[in-house]
Amino acid sequence: MLNILSILVGLTSLIFVIPGIIPLLGALNWLAIPITLVGAVIGMLSSKTAGRNLNLLLLVVAIVRLSLGGGLL
Template identity: 60%
Template sequence: MLNILSILIGLVVLLFAVVGFVPLLGWLNWFIIPLGIVGAALGALSSSKSGRNLNILLIIICALRLSLGGGLL
């Protein structure tokens, strides 16, 4: 059950991450990364690791996007 919840959180993070890739909306990543951390924590508590891996991948992608934009753009 926790893995399904983690995957659902990951899909929400993915949806917001797509919006965060639009120029001048990079600040959205500041809200996406903590949500991804919550999803990764729930995925770590479950027996299956697919939700955890999805959220970790999304956290890394959003952090890279945030660093390329200088933390704001």
């Protein structure tokens, strides 16, 4: 059950991460990072790893995009 909840949180975060890749919309990643952290913690409490891995992947994408844009864009 926690794995499904973690996947749902990850899909919610995906709504912010995908547009955040577009130039000048990178600030959306600041909203995505806390959401993915919550999803990763929920995924770590689960016995399965799919939700955790999804959230960690989205977290890495959001952090890399923020670092490429200088943290703002």
